[in-house]
Structures are given as structure tokens and as C-alpha cells.
Amino acid sequence: MISSRMKNLHPYVPGEQPKDRTYIKLNANENPYAPSSKVQEALIDFINKNPMKLALYPDPDSLELHAAIADMLNRTGGVLCNAVTEGENVRPSEKDLIPFTVTPDMIYSGNGSDEVLSFVFYAFFDSGKRLVLPEFTYSFYPVYAGFYNIETDVVPMKKDWSLDTEELLSRAGKNGSGLIFANPNAPSGISLSREEVRAMLKKASPDQIFVVDEAYCDFGGESCIPLLAEFKNLLIVRTFSKSLCGAGMRLGYIVASPEIVNFITTVKNSLNHFPIDALAQVAGNTACRNPAYYCECARKVVEQRESFQSFLAEKGWEFVPSKTNFVLARHPSVSGEEVYRRIKHEGILVRHFSTKGIEDYVRITIGTKEQMDALKAAIEKICCSGEKVQPFSGTAQP
Ligand code: PMP
Numbered sequence: 001m002i003s004s005r006m007k008n009l010h011p012y013v014p015g016e017q018p019k020d021r022t023y024i025k026l027n028a029n030e031n032p033y034a035p036s037s038k039v040q041e042a043l044i045d046f047i048n049k050n051p052m053k054l055a056l057y058p059d060p061d062s063l064e065l066h067a068a069i070a071d072m073l074n075r076t077g078g079v080l081c082n083a084v085t086e087g088e089n090v091r092p093s094e095k096d097l098i099p100f101t102v103t104p105d106m107i108y109s110g111n112g113s114d115e116v117l118s119f120v121f122y123a124f125f126d127s128g129k130r131l132v133l134p135e136f137t138y139s140f141y142p143v144y145a146g147f148y149n150i151e152t153d154v155v156p157m158k159k160d161w162s163l164d165t166e167e168l169l170s171r172a173g174k175n176g177s178g179l180i181f182a183n184p185n186a187p188s189g190i191s192l193s194r195e196e197v198r199a200m201l202k203k204a205s206p207d208q209i210f211v212v213d214e215a216y217c218d219f220g221g222e223s224c225i226p227l228l229a230e231f232k233n234l235l236i237v238r239t240f241s242k243s244l245c246g247a248g249m250r251l252g253y254i255v256a257s258p259e260i261v262n263f264i265t266t267v268k269n270s271l272n273h274f275p276i277d278a279l280a281q282v283a284g285n286t287a288c289r290n291p292a293y294y295c296e297c298a299r300k301v302v303e304q305r306e307s308f309q310s311f312l313a314e315k316g317w318e319f320v321p322s323k324t325n326f327v328l329a330r331h332p333s334v335s336g337e338e339v340y341r342r343i344k345h346e347g348i349l350v351r352h353f354s355t356k357g358i359e360d361y362v363r364i365t366i367g368t369k370e371q372m373d374a375l376k377a378a379i380e381k382i383c384c385s386g387e388k389v390q391p392f393s394g395t396a397q398p
Contacts, residue, residue, distance in 0.1 A: 008146040012139060015351050024374055026365040027349040029186075029216075029326050031245040031301070033368070035283065036293040042286040043279060058278040065281045066104040068288035069253055073102045076291050078214070078223030080243050081298035083291065090291045098226050105258040106228070108265060109284070111276055113215060113239040113252025114140055119267040120180075120235060120254070121148050124209035129177040134163050136358055138186050138213060153177075161188040161320045161328075165196065169203050178209035178233075184221045187353070187363045189322030194222040201231045209260075211235045216324035218243030218298050219305070225255055235260050242325055243298050244287050251276060251284045301325045305366045311376050315383075330361045331383050339383065346378035 015028035034040075046053070076083040077092025084091050092098065110116040121144040125131050130153040133141055145152045153175055155167045163181060172179045179200075184191035192200075197212065204210055210233050212224045217238070228234055235256040240246035254264060268275075275281070287294065305322060312319045312329055319329035331339050340352035340362050348371075351363040366372065 005149065008149055010143060010146050012143045016349055018349070022347065023344075024348040024367065024371050026367050026371065026375065027351040027363075028247070029242060029324075029363075029365045030247045031242060031297060031325070032366075032371060033245050033297045033300070035245045035249075035287060036290050038290045038293075039283050039286045042282050046279065046282045053278050058275060058281055060273065060275055062109050062275045062281055063104065065109055065276075065285045065288075066107040066253075068285040069107045069109065070102040070104045072288035072291050073225060073255065074098065076218075076295065078217060078225045078238075079221065080218035080291065080295045081220055081302045083295045085292045085295050088290070088292050090295060096223060100229050102225065102255060103258075106255055106261060108254040108256075108261045108268075109276060110252055110254075110268065111280075112241065112250040113213070113237050115250075116237055116252045116254055116264070117141075117213070118144055118147070119264050119271075120209075120211055120237065121145070121150070123263045123267050124178050124211070124235075125150050125180075126177070127151075130175045131177050132168055132171045132175060132179060134168065134181055134185065136161070136185070136188060136355075138182050138215075139353075141180060157188070160190075161185075162190050163192065165192070165200050169200055172208065173205065176205075176208070178211065179204065180211040180213065182213040182215060183224070184216045184219075184323045186216065186324070187326070187328050187351075187358070187361075188320045189216075189324045189326060189328055190320060191217075191221040191323040194224055194227065197224050198227055198230070201227060201234060204233070206231070206233050209233055209235055211237065213237045215239045215242055216326075218294075219302055219325050220323040228256065232257055232259070240284060240287065244284075244294055245297060246283065246287060249280045249283050251280050300368070301366050304369060304372045308364075308366060308372055308376070311379075315379065326363050326365045328358075328361050328363050334383055336360045336362050342382040343375070343378055346374075346382060348375055348378055 075090045077096025079096045082093040082096055127149045130151045131145055132153045135154050135156045142152055153171050155164055158164050214236055217223050224236055238253055240249055240251035317329050317331055319327050336352050336359050340350055343350050
């Protein structure tokens with residue numbers, strides 16, 4: 001009954017989303033802060049003043065949203081935690097300056113960056129050519145490869161968890177395929193500098209797409225947006241789900257040349273020609289017009305990440321130094337699965353992957369100070385004191 005294509009499907013398994021909401025949720029790299037109050041007001045206003053707009057199809061070109069995204073990137077340089085804020089005024093830090101103006105025709109938006117990524121795979125990765133992927137990368141890339149019937153060629157990580165850029169390039173060259181990786185990488189949290197990516201782009205074939213997924217860049221990475229002036233094959237994917245406190249809004253976008261944006265639009269219009277819904281457009285537009293709040297949120301996350309990493313070091317845990325809103329860490333003697341289970345018993349969810357090579361680790365999303373204090377207390381209790389684990393009673397804070 002099912003098509004032969006179905007055999008290649010190995011669906012992505014997201015972090016647990018418990019219905020009871022009684023856990024502290026540090027397992028899906030969401031932002032612990034709500035969107036700006038301006039977003040909340042804009043949504044209520046929109047519904048009250050324009051109920052008919054919900055009965056009509058949304059702007060197919062998301063023009064206002066794309067203008068707002070471009071404006072935010074120009075004002076922040078694409079790294080929120082570094083941007084300089086004075087009240088509501090925001091400007092990029094010196095090191096993040098974009099040497100040109102990002103224009104709305106360089107933006108494509110979709111239903112989360114997952115959807116955007118799927119269109120990128122369709123448009124640029126051929127099923128006849130093996131796609132080179134880092135061994136540990138965003139686990140949706142191999143899922144999409146299966147979906148589009150593309151074989152993969154997996155390059156091991158270096159010992160320090162960084163990407164083996166030479167090997168990635170060399171194999172992409174041999175396979176005649178494009179390249180995709182997350183920067184900072186997930187789930188390691190390590191970031192390549194812009195100069196390192198530039199060096200890769202110089203060696204890569206200008207005829208092959210070069211995709212950099214900057215889902216976590218706002219927490220301390222170096223954005224490759226400035227490189228768009230030099231490299232026409234560069235495509236950058238970003239999301240509202242992490243630094244813009246909007247995972248529930250499902251908004252992701254591409255920054256690339258207008259030509260690349262047109263290719264992706266062609267894919268979209270061949271599948272589901274409607275854009276993201278009207279409410280998400282309003283929410284995204286308002287968020288981008290008010291970046292100062294999100295800069296503060298990103299800085300708070302970075303502060304907690306640094307404090308948590310110091311805590312882990314003190315307690316003798318191993319961790320990969322992160323430039324994101326999560327930390328990949330392992331206890332020296334307790335298995336990753338056991339750490340996950342014990343922390344869950346304390347009412348806190350973190351992410352454990354059973355994939356070989358990473359099974360000893362847990363990936364911990366950075367939350368608010370209160371959430372991280374609770375996590376530190378849980379870690380002290382379960383992994384350092386040797387106290388017996390009690391089953392979780394279900395009364396922890398949300
Ligand atoms: N890229 C990376 C590297 C991610 O970790 C994620 C989130 N899990 C995504 C893309 C997808 O994010 P979203 O679809 O919520 O925009």
C-alpha cells in the first residue's frame with residue numbers, strides 16, 4: 001500500500017513536550033522567556049481590530065515581515081547578545097557590523113526553520129550526489145536526506161568536538177555536492193569563526209550551495225551574513241525559535257541573495273503556496289521591530305550559560321564550551337541515560353540521545369536563573385552526594 005519512498009523515512013524525534021507542564025523544561029533549546037509584551041499587545045490588537053483578516057488569506061509575500069527581519073539584522077548585526085542597546089535603540093557591535101544593507105528581497109520566511117530547511121534540501125541537494133554531513137549535527141538533516149532520497153557521507157568530528165572543515169570540504173568536492181552545517185553546531189555548541197567559514201567558502205566550489213544554519217548564533221556565535229557580499233552560493237538559515245522567544249510561533253527564515261530566495265520561493269509555491277499565517281506574521285514583525293528586549297534575553301541566557309559551565313567545571317563534569325543556549329555535558333562516572341533519568345526524577349527535563357558516541361552526554365538547555373539554580377541543586381543532590389534517588393512527585397515549577 002505504501003510508496004517505496006516511505007521506506008527511507010526515519011522521522012525526527014523531538015525533545016519531550018510533557019502535557020502536564022510540571023517539569024522545568026530544559027530539553028528542547030527553547031527560550032525561557034516569553035516574547036516581548038509588545039508582541040502580545042500586537043496580537044491582541046490585531047485580533048480585535050482586524051478579525052476579518054483571519055477570514056482572508058495572509059499576504060502571500062510576507063512583505064512587512066521580510067522588511068522587519070532585514071531591519072532587525074541591520075540593527076543587530078545578527079548577534080543579539082553582542083548588540084549595543086540604549087533604551088529601545090539598538091546597533092551592532094563593532095565586530096558584527098554588516099558591510100552592506102540587508103534588503104527584504106534577501107529574506108525568505110517559512111513555518112519554522114525546519115520547513116525552510118526542507119525546501120533548501122529540495123532546491124539544492126541532488127539525490128544522485130552523496131551529501132556530506134558532520135557526524136554530530138542537527139538531527140533533522142539526515143531525516144531530510146532520507147525524505148528526499150539523498151545518500152549521506154558522514155564525516156567524524158575532531159576529538160574536541162569541532163567540525164573537521166578540511167574533510168567536509170574535500171568530501172563535498174569529491175561528491176560534487178553542496179554542504180550544510182550548523183554554526184554554532186548542535187548538539188556540541190561549538191562555533192566556527194567567520195574567518196574559518198570564509199576560508200571554507202574560498203576553497204568550496206562556487207557552483208555548489210553552502211548552507212550555514214545559524215539557529216543559535218544570537219547567543220555568541222559569529223554570523224556569516226557579512227560574507228553574503230562575497231559569496232553568491234552562501235545561504236544562511238535562522239529561526240525565531242531560540243533567541244526570539246518564538247518556538248510556538250513557528251517562524252524561520254533564510255538570508256541569501258535574491259536569486260537564491262527566488263529558487264526557494266519556487267519550491268514553496270509548488271507545494272503550499274501560502275506563507276506563514278497572519279498571526280505569526282504580526283508576531284514576527286513586532287518582535288523584529290523591537291529587538292532591544294531580545295538582546296537582553298540573550299544576554300541573560302549567556303550569563304546563565306557561563307555560570308552553569310563554571311559550576312560543571314567545579315563539580316568535575318566534562319562539557320563542550322558552548323556559544324549557544326545549551327551545553328553538552330557528561331558526568332565522569334554516571335551514564336548519560338542515568339543522569340537524564342535522575343534529573344527527571346527531580347522534576348527537570350534535559351535531553352539524552354542514545355546515538356553511539358554521544359550516549360554518555362546530556363544536552364542541557366539554559367533556562368532562567370531560577371531554573372538553573374534548581375538544576376544545580378538537583379545535580380548536587382543526585383550526582384554528587386550519592387543520596388538515593390526519589391521518584392519525581394510532579395510538583396516542580398513549570
Ligand atoms: N536548526 C537547528 C540547528 C536546530 O537545533 C533547530 C531546532 N531544533 C532548528 C534548526 C529548527 O528550528 P525551528 O524549526 O524551530 O525553527
